[in-house]
Amino acid sequence: MADGNGLSDNKNGYLLSSQDTTPAAGERSVHGFTATGPDGKSVTDFAVDQTERMYFYAIRSDLTGFQRIHPTMAADGTGIAVLAPLAPGSWRMFTSFTPDSGAGVDTGGLS
Structure with missing residues (x-):
């Protein structure tokens, strides 16, 4: 498990998970995710x-593409990020948040 290089799906006991791992290139897409606590x-x-x-980020692995999105959050903790069309290539999805009762968390590694 990577630590501190942005390639991990967890940090400080918080886990980022998603069923949406392959957005279609060149099309607007919706990326659903959840963050679970310790x-x-x-x-x-x-x-x-x-x-x-x-904050939800889509960052192309070669750094030629970047999106910063304010996701919509449902009461059950499910998040939805609407992505503008992505150029073909490898992308990583990251979140940055502070739980109301804990330290800030940057998670990523979903590609």
């Missing part, structure tokens, strides 16, 4: 960091 439950309360409760 207790194994979905995180549903997020502190405001800067101006948002969570």
Whole structure:
């Protein structure tokens, strides 16, 4: 498991998971995900960091593409990020958030 290089799906006991691992290139797509805490439950309360409760990033592996999205969060902790069309290639999806009762978390590694 990687630590600190952005290639892990977990940090400090928080886990980022998604069923949407291969968005179609060249088409607008919806990426659904959840973050679970150290207790194994979905995180549903997020502190405001800067101006948002969570940030979702799509970053192309060769750094030629980048999207920063403010995802929509459902009451059950499910997140939805609407991605603009992605150029063909390898992309990684990341989140950055602070649980309302814990330290900030940057997770990633979904590609």
